[in-house]
Every structure is written in C-alpha cells, then in structure tokens.
Amino acid sequence: MLEGSADIKDVPYQRVRDSPTLKFYSSWEKYESGMGEPVGIANPIINERTLRGAELVELRPDGSYRGSLEEESPSADLFSVTEGRILAKHLMSLKSSLKLKVNDGENRRVEIIYLAPEAGSSHHHIRIDVGRGSSAEIALISSARSSAGVPITTMEAFVGEGSKLRIWRVSVFEREGLPISWLRVSGRGASEVEVRNVLLGGGASFASDEISLIGSKSAAKMNSFLMAMEGEKVDHLTNISNNSPGSNASIFVNGFNFGGVLVHRGKLKVTREALESENKLSSIFYRIGSGSKTYSVPSLEVEGDFAVSASHETSVSPLPEIVLFYMKSRGLNERESLEVMVRSSLSKVLEGMDGDAIEKVISEILLRAPSGISP
Amino acid sequence: MFYTLTLQIEDLYAEIGGKAVLRGVNIELKRGEVLALMGPNGSGKTTLANAVAGSPSVIVKRGKIVVDGEDITGLPPEERSLHGVLLLFQQPPEIPGVKLSTLMIAAYNKRRGSYADLLKATDPSLFSKMRSSLYAAGLNEDFLFRDLNVGFSGGERKRLELAQAMILGSKYLLMDEPDSGLDVEGLKAVGSFIEDARKEGRGVLLITHYTRLFSAVRPDRIAILFGGKVVVEGGLEVAERVEKEGYSWLEGQEAKRVEG
C-alpha cells in the first residue's frame, strides 16, 4: 500500500515557474471537486473492438478489473506524490497495480477498455515491461456518454533494448467527462516508442505523455489528434526527453477546435547525450466556427551543439481559405472539405488499429458540428 | 441565343483586394476547343481563371458566367466544379495531412452522386486510374499517398494538377500556366494531355505567359488579355508577334469579344 500522508493539502496543484503572467492551463479544481467514491458505470460510446485478436482487459470504476494481466500491490516508479495534488490523491487511492510483462522475443497485443464511473473518481495504474527484442501494441480505450466522473489512469512503461512499443490512447467523452491519463515511457537502446492519441471532448480531459530515451539509436514518435466541441476542453501534454545518440524524436499534434478549449504543451528536451539526433515538434490547430480558445506552448530545450537538428513549429488559425477553395474546386462543399481534413488526420493516428468504430463516431460528431465554417 | 455547349464569360468585371482587375471580359469557349490566353504579368489572367472557378478572393462586380446554358455566376466553387469546370492552380497550395488519394476519392464520390462514405473508394478501377494518371503526368505512384504538395517542387505540383485533371474528367478545364517549372519532358506531357482533352471534346482555356507551350500543342485560337480586357484574338500569328515584340503594341487597343 502506498503510504498516506496528512500533508497532501500542502501539495500544490502544479508548480508554476514560467513567468509572472502565466498561471497553469489545467482545470485542477474541476478534477478535485469531481473526485470521490465512484458511482455506477457510464455508457461507453465506443462499443466495438479496436484491436482485433488482441487480449482484452477491462478496467472497472470500482478499481477491479477483468483480463489476463497480473495484479500486484500498488507501486509507481516513474510518478511521485510530490508532483501535484491530483496525482498524489490518485496514487494514494490505488487499490492495486496491473502488470503487463512482455518477455524477451515475445509479441503481445492488448486492448484495455476503461469503463468510466457516472460520478466520482476511479483509479488504475498499469505497468508495462517490454523485454529485449520484443514488441507490444496496447490500446487504451475510454469513452462515455454523459459521465460526470473522473476516471484516472497512470501508465508507466519500460522498453528494453531493440524492442518496440506502440500505445494508442483513445479518449472520447461528451461534454461533462473529466478523464485524466498520465503516461510515462522509458526507452532503452535501439528501442522504438510510438504514442498515438485520439482525444475528443470531455468537460476537461487531460492526457499527458512523456517519453524518455536513453541508450543509442532509439526513436520516439508521438502523433495526436485532438477535437473539442463547444463547452469541451482537451488538455494535452507531450514531452520527449532525448538522451539517446543517433536517435529520432518527433511530435506531431493536429487539433480541430469547434468552439471549445484546446490546450497543448509540448517539450522537446535534447541533452548532451543525444549526439547526432534529430528532433522535431509540429502542431497545427484549426479553429472552426466561433468561440474557440486555443493555447499552444511548444518548448525546446537544447544543451550543447550535439544534435543534428532541433526545431518546433506551431500554427493556430482558421481553415486556410486557399486550402478550402482548392478542395471546393474539386467539388467538395465546406462540410465535406472539413471532413476530408479531419478524417485524414485521424486516419494517421488510427493506422494499425481497427479504427472503423472510432471513425464513425467522429463522423457523427462532425455532422453535429456548427454549420458555418468561416465565422 | 440558343443553347450550345460552351463556357461563356460575359462582360465580366472583377476586383481583388479592392482593386479592379477585370474590366469587361468577353470569352466564349467551345467544347473540343483549345483557347490560349496570353498577356503580360498582372493583366488578370489568373484572376479570370479564379473568378470562373469561384475563388472567394475575387469579387465579381458585373457580368455572367454560363456553362452549357446554365448561369453559374452566383454558385459556390464546389458546385461550379460539379457543373464541369476544373481549375488547375497556378500555385497549388500545400495541404498537410491530406493525401492525394483521399482527395481524389472524395471528389470522385461527389461526382458519382451516391456514396455511403465520402472517403471510401467503392470503385476498384479508381486506384488503377489514379496510378496511370500519375504515370502519364510523369510522377511516381508514391505521390498518391503523400501529403498533397507538401515539400513538392513547383514542377511536381504542376504535374499533380495534370494528373488530377486526368482522374476527374471535366467538361471544361482552366489551366493556369500548366507549363511553368517543367522541363522538356514535362512540356510534352502537358501537350499530349491537352491534345487528348481536345479529342475527348473537353474545352480548354490555356493560360500561359510563354509561347513555348505551343510547340507541344497547337491552340485553336489565341487571345490576349490586356488592361483587364481581351484586346486581340487570332491564330498563331498573335503568338509570333508577342514573341518578337512583347506586349507593348497592345496599348490603346479596343476590347474584343472572343468567339468561335
């Protein structure tokens, strides 16, 4: 059992150290007020399998689960209770940790379905150990229609030499949901880590992905698709800490804001060990309709002149008129042009998954999107 | 006026960014005809093509555009496209995230009329058609799956426009400087495409700044846009004069109506 402490109230939501005019972007207070004993099970929106043939694991709001993973007493290596209050409360509410171990040379595919509570919070922690020369594909699917609950997960993964790990996180919530998910991956020599996200809606959904590369010739790739409708907020963090010589780190985020709030913070940290590495972060946010708020904070920290390249770029704009006209000149109307752009972006993230059900959900939501594209 | 298969531009006045560019353009383009439109830089050739295609940045102040008897002047660009007017851009934009195949499938489905999913190809022959069009335009079939125009050279973008014209088949083509950025091989590909288009009975408005394209395909007529109006119309002798003297001899010419 994780040791409790009376001083959790002293832990701030987040240590803010950026500048005098900046406060944090995350809705910590909302999460805190929604936390408590979990009640009921919210109806999921995605009801079909997304990784056919994979092992199936089901996480339930009361902290129990069904499936082929080992359960052990709760412990977290890459997370600490001193980081922030919500994380601390979560770690201390864990009843168990789930362990997925992929032995050397093995390949495993696991689909994890996380059922959200209707109210209150639920807590799960998963630890993934990928041995040497092995591979793992994991999909974490969480969705709910009308849930005011706060489903929280922490996942930590250790990827051995020469191994591959691909994680999909699909989080589709309607207006009220408050899902929180932290992922940290540590990749060793010649490993390949890929994290893909489909983050849609929620009153305030938070998804944080951090990859640390060590050893040589590793690769870390992040690709996220974000969408927020009116009244919804998606809060996404993507960090890569690159200490791996000859490595490649890339982060790509594409967001479509239909009158909600989109937040993206992404940091590429390139240390002195990342000799001859290539590092790139690119985020494109489109605003459609009116009332959107978009916050884009790409950061770059480079130590020494060892990397071949380290760059980032971001843009926040309405759908470019010339791009719209180009597609219209091929016969597509405004809504169809938007559909082409949204689904093209989504399909890149869903590659390798049986993503039809997810595509369908997004198409339906697009139909309900505001009709005027140009405000 | 009885109904003929033509693209009529009648007395068109148009502005860009508040500036008047087209001052009464009259052009009639027949099906199966190649009409070359020349003119100095800034004469409004691209503005004209964009006006016909319905670009939001061109404001039509007066005049009409009629396609096969139907007035399309007030229609949005996508409907003009579905009415059979296809614009090949002078500077095709980059569309990160969208593959050529995706856009072509969607456009193709639109033309078919009935489809369950805009983005899913139901016609198996479409992919082979896309591949052969890319090949004919001088591009590797990899271009099908690359993000549209992202990182493509000027010449590659032009070839991609050409491939799209082959895939989508339209009644009228507005080709805006299809030869710029292309080498001798590319020029030949453009030339033979236009020949085929003519044989298929498509009407081609060929906008070009240089006369070299005419060595690869002979236009039926050549017109010159000058000062926002069409001022000269004729055969190859027009092109020869431009090549020898440039455009200075056009000062003070009256507006002409170009018809077949």
Added chain:
Amino acid sequence: MKVEGKAELLDTISSSSEAAAFSPRYEKAIEIRGKVDRSLVEEISREKREPEWMLRLRLKALESYNKLPAPNWLSGVDELDLDELIHYLKPDAALARSWDDIPEDIRRVYESLKLPEAEKRALAGISFQFESETVYLGVKRMLEEKKVIMVPMEEAVIRYPDMVKQYFSKVFPYAEHKFAALHTALWSGGVFVYVPKGVRIPQPIEAFFFMASALEGQFEHTLLIADEGSELQFIEGCSAPMYKRYSFHDGMVEIYAHKGSKVKFVTLQNWSGNVINFNNKRAVAEGGASVEWLEGSVGSKVTYVYPSTILKGNDSSTSIYTITISNGKKLKDTGAKVIAIGKNARAKLVSKSISANGGKNVYRGLVRINKGAMNAVVASSCDSLILDGSSSSYTYPHNQVEEDTASITHEARTGRISEEQLFYMRSRGLSEGEAKSLMVLGFMEDVLIDIPFEMASVLNSVVQLEFSKLGGMG
C-alpha cells in the same frame, strides 16, 4: 513520502536514473537580502525636489515591492544583495574616477575598436562632457525647432507634470512584478521624450551621446510619448563594451504611441560582465500606430528583458527583434510579448540568439490574442545557434488565441555550425575563431539590416572580437 516496492522493481533497469528524467526540476526562488527603507525613498525624492504626487507613487510602489513574492520564474540569479545595490544609488558613485579604474580587457577593446576619444571616455563612464560637441549640437537645434521635448526624466517631472502624470507607471504598472515595483520606488535618471503631432524626425536619435549622464543610472526610467502622426527613432546604449561599476540594473522604458505614430526603439547593450541587467519595457500602440523594438544584448552577466507591445487600437502593428549573444558563462533570458486587443493587429517577432563557451539563452514569448481582436496576424520565429557543447538554448513560447479570425504561427530552430562548414571556411584560410564570427554575423544578418550603418558596423566589430578569441570576453 516514500513509494514502497521501489527496490524490488530495479531488475535490469536502473529506475532511479529513468525516474529522474521525469521528475521536474524546481528552481529556487531568488533570495533577496537586505531591505529598502522608506526613508531611502524619501531621501531620493527630496534630493530631486520632486512634487508630492511622485513621492506618493514611489511609496506605493515600495509597498507593492514588499508585498510581492520573489519571482520564481527567473533562473541564474540565486541571490541579490540590496545593501550593495543601494550603494550605487548616489549619482557619482557609478562613475569611474579615472582611466586606470577601467579593467584591462575593456581598455584593450576600446583601443582596438578605434573609437573617438570622447566616446571612449563616455563609454568608460569617466565623463559626460560631450553634450557640447558640435556634431550633436546640430541635432539638438533641429529638435528644438520642431518643438520636440527631450530632457532628463527628473526635469520632466518638474516642468511637465501633467504629461508625466498621464503616462508614468501607467504603461507598465509597478504592481506587475517585484522588480517593476523596485524600479518605480527607486527610479533615478532616464529620458523624457515628447514628439508633437505630425512631427517626423527622419534620423535616429542616438540618445546615449545626448543624454549620457541621464542614461547612466541603474534605475533609469525612460518615457517616450509620440503624439498623433509623429515619427521617432530612439537609440539607447551602444554596442561597444561599457564598463559599469554597479552590479544590478533595473531600468524601465514606457512608450505610448498615439494614433498613426511610428516609434522605433533600439537598445544595444554590451555591459561589463559583472552586471545583472533587468529591464522592463513596454509600449502601447493606438489605432494605426506602429512600434518597433530592436533589442541587442551582448554583455552583462545576466540579462532579463522582454520588450512588449499592447496593440490597443485598430490597425496597429509591432515588430520585436531581439539579438542576444551569450559568450562565456552568461545568461540571457529574453523574449517578446504581444497582446492584441484592437482589430487587424499585425505583429512580427524575430529572435536570434547565439550561445558559446558555456553561455545560456532563454527565450520566453507570449502572444496573446484577445477575443475581439479580429483578423490579427502574428508571425514569430526564434533561431538559436549553439556553438559548443557547454552552451545551451531554451525556448518557451506561449500562444494564447481566443479570437476565431486570428492566425498565429511560430517556429523555432536550434542549430549549430557543422564540422563541414567550419572546415570549408578554414580551407579558405580563416582561423576557427574567424570562421565562427563570420557564421555568427551571417546568422544575424536579416535582423541587422534595419540598424543604422554606423551601429551595425560597430556591432560587426564587436562580434568579431567576441568570437575571434578562443576564450571570449567576460
């Protein structure tokens, strides 16, 4: 608070080093030692014979200073000793007594830069006598004819109180952060400039040579008001190295650009390596006005400066260019802030930074588009050049867009000089230092284009000196 089971999970993985990658490092807040007495502020005000309202402003700022927390977002400064700072508040204390007081390496630089004697002495802080030199007299007369007011800030407080009251500490309110409050409480020196309606000053005013004494202080406050339709280019500082006896500088520049006016504010700073330089710079642009900031920072041990523009009126625009060089164990923490309020705002932010020999550059940007700032277009780019393994560069741009019709782009590139490029230049006869300085100049080229020629050429020489020596200055 321990997490149990950690030891068992070690296995083949050394989780402690991996965990370290994820545990955020929290920098200490600055410790400020010593206190600023109310009586000190009163004494300053008395010596300047200030009116009551200015003393009241100073005291309110002092109150704010005592209440505000020490900034926890600043790195590189662990401790500030106010008692030492206050020592230099007296006017003459900042002056060097003689040429011999100047450190050897700085004297050598002056020799090699071949500056005129008067300039050398001014730079060295020895004298301020050349306000009487003929070259500058001509410009002074021109300004008088056009009814441009340019006087030391203290004089303006007494002669033009209404104008000063209207703007002083209103463009950059003291309550915003601790150092702004400290500045407003202790300010001394600085220039007041007022350009009347429609008056256009064609050539840049190299204020340093006019108002040298006024600009010498550590808490100088410059207030520049450009009335409707006026135009002014103001150059502060000089790229030649300047020796400062004090070690902490907390200055402020407030600019108010009225409708249709154009203001260009250029700061070139190459202060000696003992200075911690803090600068609060902000401009407000009314309708149709444009404000251009050009910030060139070569010297000082640590510099914090973030020129900001509030695009208040419709059709206002701003461009903020910053060039920072950290050669040696220095920290440049600079950036740019734009807040768009009016419609059709335009902003261009360009930052070029070079770090070498253990230097560290930090860029902090804020682009904030308020709801209602229709059709705002902001483009910002941030290029860093890191010249060796011990130097570093950090970029933190915040883009906050709350308006549907606005378009923001930002790009940042951190690069290096490749072995191939170096070898290529050396094979043409250049030494490594010469090759590096040439690449540095090339890197900064597009930002340097806009500086008046003489300044650009001095900056050129300075850069060449900085990078030609293996160890560099400081």
